[in-house]
Amino acid sequence: MSPSHQSSLEVGDSPDTTDKKIPIVETEQSPQLIAPRDATDEEIALHPHITDQVPLSAWIVILAGAAERACYFGIIAPWQNYLQNPRQQGSVPGALGLGQSTATNISNAFFLFSFLTPMGFAVVSDVWLGRYKTLMVGLLVYLLGCLLLTLTSLPIALKHGSGVIGFVWAMILIGLGAGCVKATFFPFLGDQYIQKKAKLVTQKNGKLAIVDATRTVQLIYNIYYWFTNFASLVIIAVTYLEKECDFWVAYLLCTSCLCVAILVLVLFSSKLVKISPTGKNNLPMATKAILCAAKNGFKLENAKASHQTSQKSKQVPWSDSFIEEMKRGLMACRVILCLLIFYLCINQIFNNLVSQAGQMDLHNVPNDMIQVFSGVACVIFGPVIQGLYSLLAQRKISFGPIARITAAFMVCAGAMAYAAGVQKLIYQTGPCYEYPLACEASYGGTIPNQISVWVQLPVYFILAVAEIFGFVTASEYAYSKAPKDMKAMVQAIMQLTACVASALGMALSLVSKDPKLVVMYGCLAVAMAISGVLFFWKFRRYDEKEDEMNKANIQEDDENTDKCRTPVQNEETP
Structure with missing residues (x-):
């Protein structure tokens, strides 16, 4: 929804009302003007649902998150080249010369590690430090890793053999930092919107509407996702710096982006909503x-x-309410665990699809820059899909989270099928056919198979649509359904699913080599399609219970408002 639409709402504190509210029905002849107040169940069912204004604190967190994602995407974008290709040989830049299979394996090992670490940080966040302080600790560790990677990618460091050991230690520090961000950032962003009850408001056109808290949180996550994909365009600068200058220059830019994220969170700390940790570990x-x-x-x-x-x-x-919270939390975990194959497919963007581009005629474009079009597509399609959600909500057409994730699965299957087709075309094209860059006709890996890299472009656009439907919905679902004192923990379980996907990716690296890549992409497409069908068959009933579960969440939040949440509240270590 555009800012102009958001600003047209007049939302304020609810006036004192009687316990029993009579639903207001507007007529075309005389629309009723009322002060904003809590909506009744009848009014919620009767009037169209709209989003609230996004609070300033959410915009601050979104900006910091976008800067962190710019660092993350910029850091990992050149990794495949940095690891796979030897320095100053061939048409593709490189540094360590470990080969495609090993490079893909190391890349998946990093993802696996960074997805394992959130669990420990989640406990620290929910029980001890709180989300803000835990996030800041993680960002500082993250920064140390980026600095180490930058220094050990200097030509003098590579010349003296520090590249591999420096990369390993940098990978550990960055993995810890990124894992902390994954565990704490999404719950911290969700915390910034403190209004939970549905409000009946009069719009400027005189019509009544319901300010829907669930849709507002969905909007906040969609805005964040749009910003992060805009930030991912830093890959363009990073890949050109890698190609025209050197890897250390590219990594220095990424480190600067992370400094911006830390600076924003420090300078505007007093504006942020910070929920005090409970001091009690509910996991046992x-x-x-x-x-x-x-x-x-x-x-x-x-x-x-x-x-x-x-x-x-x-x-x-x-208590009984604790069990009800657990039931919803476990429901979210069951849904999240089904993202396994989806994560595996999306991870291809960062390794095998980069290598695939390197086998094609690049037209002087860095092979690891092509992945930036996934971010471009998200920037384009993000507002379109958000507009679709708003249109469906105004017409009271249900498109629940399970349906959205199912759509993501099927679209992702289409992307993998297309990637298999592209790989088949590469193998059918000379000069090296099924062994690109590996035959004598490639003159030492300088001449790729003569098929344009732009044939690969639709893969990234299709995957972008899948990501918007899938990742945004899953993050929102994990936050909204998690028990109030275990939100970071449920978010960590989502990352654990990604960890298992990375482990599968490591096993898949055994066939991530020519001439087996067509079969690999084809198997991923089939597995993703089957997952989509089974997922919808198993969980479609959850969409029918969505409103009921959201209402229960609101009631439980209200019970704990005085104890846990204020518009701006400092965390105190218990």
């Missing part, structure tokens, strides 16, 4: 509740305190 209690459910017919309903008291005469340390 959640584990005990699950074990209790396992002993009682594998039903969480039977683990409720009321059931244990009435049926077993047993006292348990958790």
Whole structure:
């Protein structure tokens, strides 16, 4: 939704009202002007839903997040070339000369590591430091890794053999920092919007509408995703710096972007919503509740305190509402775990698709710059898809998170099928056919197969649409369904899914070599399509319960408002 549409809403604090509200129905002849107030269930069902204004604190966090993502994308974009190709040989830049299979393996190992680390940071965030402080610690570790990578990619460092060991240590530090960001950033961004109840408001055109908190959070995540993809255009500068100057210059630019992210969060710290950590680790209690459910017919309903008291005469340390939160959290985890193949396919952008571009006629464009078109496509399609969501909501057409993720799966399957077709065309083209850059006719890897790299371009546009439907929805779903004191933990489970996908990618690296790449992309396409069908068949009923679950979340948030949340609240270490 455009800023002009957002600013047209007049949203304020709710006036005192009676417990029983009579739903207001407007007529074309005389639309009623009312002060904004909490909406009744009847009004929520009757009036169109719109988004609220995005608060300043959310814009600040989005800006910092975009700068961090610019660093991340810029750092990993040249990795395949940096690892795969030897220095100053052939038409493609390089440094360490480890080969495609090893480079892909190392790339997947980094993703695996960075997706494993969020779990520990999630516990620290939810229990001890809070999301803001944990995020800042992670960013500082991240910065150390970027500085180390920049220094060890200097020509003098590479000449003295520091490249590999420097890269390994930089990868560890960057993986820790990126893992911390993955665990804490999305919950921290969601925290910036504190309004949870649906509000009945009068728009400037005199018509009544419902300010929908769920759709507003969805909008915030979509805006963030748009900004991060705009930030990913730094890849253009990075890849040209890599090609025309050197890798260390490219990495220096990325390090500067991370400094901007840290500076923004420090300077505007007082403007941000910071939720104090509870000081209580609910993970052991959640584990005990699950074990209790396992002993009682594998039903969480039977683990409720009321059931244990009435049926077993047993006292348990958790409440019924805690079990209800857990049920929604586990529901989100089941959905998130199904993103496994999706993550595996998206990861191809950073390794095998880069190598595929290197086998084609680049027309003097760096092979690792082509992936930037995924970000360009997201910048283009992001507002279009957000507009589609708004249009469907105004017409009361349901397009729930399960349907959106299913759409992401099927679109992603199409992208992998197209990539298989491109690889087939490469193998059918000379001079090296099924062994690009490896035959004598390539003159030492300087002459690729004579097919234009722009044939590959649609892969990135298709994957961009899949990412918008998939990643944004999954992040929003993980935040909205997670228990209030375990939001970073559920976000970490999402990253754990990506970790397993990276492990699969490492196994896949065994066939990530010519002439097996057509089969590899084809298998990914089939696996993704099957996953989409099974996912929708298994979870489609969750969309039917979406409004009911969101309402329950709002009620539980209200119960804890005085304890946990204020518009601007400093975290205090317990």
